[in-house]
Amino acid sequence: MPDGSVPVLEVEGLTTVFRTRSGAVHAVNDVSFDLRAGELLGVVGESGSGKSVTMMSLLGLLPRPPAEVRGGRVSFEGADLLTLGEERLRSVRGGRIGIVFQDPMTSLNPVFTVGFQIMEPLRRHLGMTGAQARNRAAGLLELVGIPDAARRLADFPHQFSGGQRQRVMIAIALACEPKVLIADEPTTALDVTIQAQILELVRDLRRKLGMAIVWITHDLGVIAGIADRVMVMYGGQVVEQAPVRALFADPRHPYTRALLGTVPQLRGRRAGRLRTIEGQPPILRAPPASCPFAPRCAHVTERCRRENPRRRPVAPGHDVACHWSPPGAGDGDG
Amino acid sequence: MLTYTLRRLLTAIPTLIFISLVIFLLLEAAPGDPLADQPLTIPPEVREKMRIALGLGEPVWVRYWKWLVQFVWVEPRVVLDGWLGTGFAAGEARIVSWQFRAPVFDIIWQRIPQTLWVVGMAYLVGVLIAIPIGVYSAVRQYSWFDQIGTFVSMLGFSVPTFFSGVLLIVIFAVNLGWFPSIYDTTLRVTDWDSFVRQVRQMALPIAVLALFNASQISRFMRASMLDNLNQDYVRTARAKGLPERRVVLLHVLRNSLIPVVTVVALGVPTIFGGAIITEQVFKVNGLGQLLITAIYANDLPMVQTLTFIFAILIVLFNLIADILYGLLDPRIRYD
Numbered sequence: 010m011p012d013g014s015v016p017v018l019e020v021e022g023l024t025t026v027f028r029t030r031s032g033a034v035h036a037v038n039d040v041s042f043d044l045r046a047g048e049l050l051g052v053v054g055e056s057g058s059g060k061s062v063t064m065m066s067l068l069g070l071l072p073r074p075p076a077e078v079r080g081g082r083v084s085f086e087g088a089d090l091l092t093l094g095e096e097r098l099r100s101v102r103g104g105r106i107g108i109v110f111q112d113p114m115t116s117l118n119p120v121f122t123v124g125f126q127i128m129e130p131l132r133r134h135l136g137m138t139g140a141q142a143r144n145r146a147a148g149l150l151e152l153v154g155i156p157d158a159a160r161r162l163a164d165f166p167h168q169f170s171g172g173q174r175q176r177v178m179i180a181i182a183l184a185c186e187p188k189v190l191i192a193d194e195p196t197t198a199l200d201v202t203i204q205a206q207i208l209e210l211v212r213d214l215r216r217k218l219g220m221a222i223v224w225i226t227h228d229l230g231v232i233a234g235i236a237d238r239v240m241v242m243y244g245g246q247v248v249e250q251a252p253v254r255a256l257f258a259d260p261r262h263p264y265t266r267a268l269l270g271t272v273p274q275l276r277g278r279r280a281g282r283l284r285t286i287e288g289q290p291p292i293l294r295a296p297p298a299s300c301p302f303a304p305r306c307a308h309v310t311e312r313c314r315r316e317n318p319r320r321r322p323v324a325p326g327h328d329v330a331c332h333w334s335p336p337g338a339g340d341g342d343g
Numbered sequence: 344m345l346t347y348t349l350r351r352l353l354t355a356i357p358t359l360i361f362i363s364l365v366i367f368l369l370l371e372a373a374p375g376d377p378l379a380d381q382p383l384t385i386p387p388e389v390r391e392k393m394r395i396a397l398g399l400g401e402p403v404w405v406r407y408w409k410w411l412v413q414f415v416w417v418e419p420r421v422v423l424d425g426w427l428g429t430g431f432a433a434g435e436a437r438i439v440s441w442q443f444r445a446p447v448f449d450i451i452w453q454r455i456p457q458t459l460w461v462v463g464m465a466y467l468v469g470v471l472i473a474i475p476i477g478v479y480s481a482v483r484q485y486s487w488f489d490q491i492g493t494f495v496s497m498l499g500f501s502v503p504t505f506f507s508g509v510l511l512i513v514i515f516a517v518n519l520g521w522f523p524s525i526y527d528t529t530l531r532v533t534d535w536d537s538f539v540r541q542v543r544q545m546a547l548p549i550a551v552l553a554l555f556n557a558s559q560i561s562r563f564m565r566a567s568m569l570d571n572l573n574q575d576y577v578r579t580a581r582a583k584g585l586p587e588r589r590v591v592l593l594h595v596l597r598n599s600l601i602p603v604v605t606v607v608a609l610g611v612p613t614i615f616g617g618a619i620i621t622e623q624v625f626k627v628n629g630l631g632q633l634l635i636t637a638i639y640a641n642d643l644p645m646v647q648t649l650t651f652i653f654a655i656l657i658v659l660f661n662l663i664a665d666i667l668y669g670l671l672d673p674r675i676r677y678d
Contacts, residue, residue, distance in 0.1 A: 070581055103584030110582070115575040119674055120597050130583045165673040181583065 016043035016084075017188050017221050018067075023081035024296075025066040025245075028074055035293040036062045038245040040081070041320075044189065049215065049222040051236030051253070053229060053268070057290045059245035060225045064191050067091070068106065069098050086188070104134035107182030107220075111194040113174035117166035123150075123177050124162030130184045149180040152217075154210055172203035176210065183214065191223045196231065208235055229272055233257060238326070241265050244291050244301025247320065251327035261329040263306045300331070308333040344669060347677035351662050362654045363414075367407045370643055377441050377641040397441055410647060413438045418448050442642035450633065451649070455615075457528055458629030461622070463614045465549040469556025470607055476557070477564020478599075481572060482591055492561065499558030508551045508624035515547060522547050526627040548625040552618050556610075563606055567599040574598075601671045608664040612656035 025037035037059045044050050052060045065071045067083040067090055083090040086105065090098060102108070110116045117126060127146040131137045137145060143162065150158035153176040155169075166174055175195060182190055192211070196204040212235055215222060226232060232239055232253065239256045241249040241264065249262040260266045267286045288305040300306070300313040312332050320330040378393060385393075398406060413436065420432035437446040480489040499507075516524035523544045532538050571577065572595055580594045581587075619631035630649065637645035669675045 068582070070578065099584040099586065101584070102582055108582040110575060110579060112575055116579045118576040118580065118594050118598070120601075120672065121594075129580075129585060133584060167674045178579070181579070 015046060017046050017086075018044040018223075019082075019084040020063075020067060021082045021084075023063060023066060023083065024079040025062055025071070026077050026079050028077060032294055035296050036076075036245050037066055038293070038297055040242075040245070040247055042240055042247060042250065044221050044223060046188075046221055047215075047219050048237045049224060049235055051232035051239040052223060052225045052242060053227060053232055053239060054242035055227060055286075055290050057292075058242045060242050061193050062245075063242070064108075064193060064223060064225060068102055068108065068191070069095070070102070070108075100134060103130045103182075104185045105187050106189045106191060107185070107187035109175070109178050109182045109190065109192045109195045112198045113171055113178055113195075114198065116178055117174055119166055122163050122165055123169065126166075127162070127177070127181050127184060130181060134185045145184075146180075149184055150177070152183070152214070153177070153180045154206075155180075171199055172206060175199060175203075175207055179207075179210065179214070183218065183220075186218065187220055189221050189223065191225075193225045194227070195224075197226065197228070204231075211235070229268060241268070244293060244297060246297070246301065247330065248302065249327075249329045249331075250320070251324070251329075255324060255327050259324070259327075261323055261327070261335060262302075262331045263308050263333065264302050265329075266335070267305075267307075344666070344677055347669075348662070348666060351665070355658050355662065359651075359655060359658060360411075362658075363411060363651050364407065366647055366650050366654070367410065368403075370647055371403055375641040377643065379641065409436075410438060410644065414648065414651065421446075421448065438644050438648055440637070440642055440645045442637060442640040442645065447645050447648045450645070451630070451652070454628060454630050454633050457526070457627050458615065458622075458631065461526070461545055461548050461625075461627050461629060462552060462618050462631075464545065465552030465618075466556055466610065466614050468549060468553040470560055472553065473557040473560035474564050474600075474603070477561040477603075478568055478591070478596060480561070480565045481568030481599075484569065489565075492565075496558035496562055499554040500562075504551050504555060504618065504621045505624055507554065508548070508621055511547050511551060512624070524625070526625050528628050548618075548621055548627060551624075552621055560603065560607065564599065564603050567602050568595060571595045571598045601668065604671060605664045605668050608660055608667055611660050611663075612653060615656050616653050 020043065021041045023037055023040045024035075027034040027036055040059070040063050042050070052063075054060050062071065062076075066076070066078050069078075069090070071078075078091055081091060085101065088097070090101065093101070117123070124143065124146050127149055128137070128142040131142045131145055146162055147159040150161060155161060155173055155176055161169075166177070169177060178195070182192075195211075196207050199207065208231065211222070211224075224232070224236060236253045238252050239250070240247055241256075241262065243264050249256070249260070249265045251259075251261075256265065257269065260269055264286075270284045271286065273283055286305060291301050291304070293301065297317050299315060300309075300317055303309045303313040306313065310332065316332070318330045318332045320328045322328045323334075377397060377399075378390060381390070381393070394400065398409075401409075417432055417435045417437055420435075421437060424430060424432055438448065439445065440447045440450060443450055476492055480492045483489055512524045515521050521543075524547070526544050526548065527540075530537060530541055530544070532541050572591075577590060577595055580590045585594075615630060616634075619635055621627070622629050622631040623635065634646065634649050636642075637649065665677075669677050
């Protein structure tokens with residue numbers, strides 16, 4: 010397993026604010042994490058927890074205005090992506106870092122052939138031309154499991170099914186053999202059998218190509234199946250981060266525990282109604298001065314409303330941002 | 344696509360026959376007398392003979408049938424004779440204008456160049472300036488460029504051409520004397536000087552009409568661009584690391600042009616309809632002016648024929664717009 014290897018992507022103190030007509034929204038607050046070579050990092054959280062915005066921020070893919078990356082450092086291949094400049098950042102995007110988005114039905118341009126769209130990054134980043142790009146595009150389509158690849162290059166996106174389109178999106182993201190693949194809820198819009206196929210494909214490609222993957226999702230089942238390490242986000246900040254086994258076996262943050270509690274059990278006695286977390290994730294008008302989860306937390310104390318907890322280590326590779334410790338938890342400074 | 348086109352062309356035939364009948368009957372029902380502007384001293388019996396000489400003595404359906412046959416059978420052969428020097432239509436009766444006592448189509452052929460030069464050019468200029476303005480306004484939404492564009496196009500669209508035309512004449516023809524106020528149809532372009540004169544006399548009417556056309560089309564282009572700029576595939580294009588210029592001018596523009604091309608194609612028949620008011624203001628004797636004088640003079644064959652030509656063009660360009668849509672959007676399949 011890739012534990013202990015060098016980080017390929019290091020994010021420190023990333024902060025993103027949206028300036029809207031009704032005031033600022035603090036979407037990403039002081040997020041730090043790293044991604045090691047060949048590792049699959051799962052990022053989980055509810056809608057609006059800042060998972061996608063964090064990844065879009067570090068790639069410069071948010072529309073500016075209204076988005077504004079206020080601070081932080083994103084080290085990738087010896088450079089800071091936030092200060093790299095538009096031109097060089099573009100050569101990273103789609104070249105060294107590939108991205109797959111949520112909805113494959115709308116993520117491909119309807120008026121260009123699939124071949125054209127796969128060849129675009131090849132031409133741009135690798136300087137390939139004509140037959141060379143075409144061969145590689147056919148190879149990529151084959152790699153992601155689309156039969157009769159060479160002939161299908163001339164087809165338009167509407168001639169592919171949803172699952173196939175997501176395979177095409179993956180082929181585009183992998184075109185230039187990126188070191189990092191960011192997958193933003195890539196299976197959310199697909200039905201479960203197709204989802205399983207895509208997961209299998211990604212697992213397989215990761216073994217073949219050895220890239221590091223950031224997998225954004227709100228599906229804990231998916232995370233349990235493929236991630237090495239998990240980062241839980243809430244209110245635009247990282248609330249817990251742990252190796253996947255540790256997170257599922259020993260969740261420390263009340264939010265993580267609540268999230269795990271919402272997963273319906275297949276075995277054993279049926280628990281009646283589905284469990285939920287009451288309330289809504291916050292829309293932060295100011296940088297959080299208290300714990301953003303406090304209003305929904307079952308273990309809230311006076312201190313949580315006064316002081317936003319900092320991340321503290323509780324076990325090797327496991328840290329949590331919470332003042333509270335579950336009863337019987339071994340270590341940590343409480 | 345070919346079967347679709349053929350099918351559409353075939354179904355157009357009954358449509359057009361019905362339109363021609365409606366036009367004919369409407370004009371028949373309209374009040375007015377083609378001899379109204381003849382002197383009152385003409386005795387009634389002479390007046391009656393003149394009426395019969397114009398063909399008005401026959402029943403409506405006979406006149407309709409004659410006109411239809413002349414339109415679809417005689418006149419096309421006259422055109423053919425003109426091109427090939429043959430004599431297919433020799434000696435056959437053509438549609439004759441009551442006003443000019445000359446074949447309607449000969450007069451139309453004389454008027455088409457003026458209309459195409461002024462109104463057609465204005466349409467072309469309008470489209471050519473509208474598209475970049477629409478694109479830039481959408482990319483820089485709410486910028487000062489966009490705000491000014493919105494204001495000017497609102498102005499261009501809401502100010503009638505008889506006002507903007509006269510305003511331009513007052514400013515540029517009367518006060519500044521840069522351009523002539525009247526379009527001289529007899530001008531022949533033979534050398535550089537006459538070419539410059541032609542351009543100068545076209546400038547004002549084209550400016551008026553192009554402003555009007557560009558106002559509409561640029562709004563349409565802007566709206567279409569804005570629709571597409573927020574699409575997911577644009578984010579994909581950016582995520583591939585493509586330069587912004589390529590993202591906008593290739594990925595977004597290619598999609599945004601689909602509805603705009605359709606609207607532009609549907610607008611082409613209005614060129615041939617001539618800009619009636621603008622042609623009047625600048626004394627361009629094109630098709631619009633021909634139609635309006637024919638209506639005043641109760642020149643029914645001329646009005647019928649012109650109106651029916653416009654109807655044919657509208658049906659034809661509807662078909663062209665549909666075909667273009669199918670060509671531009673791979674998701675549309677007609678077969």
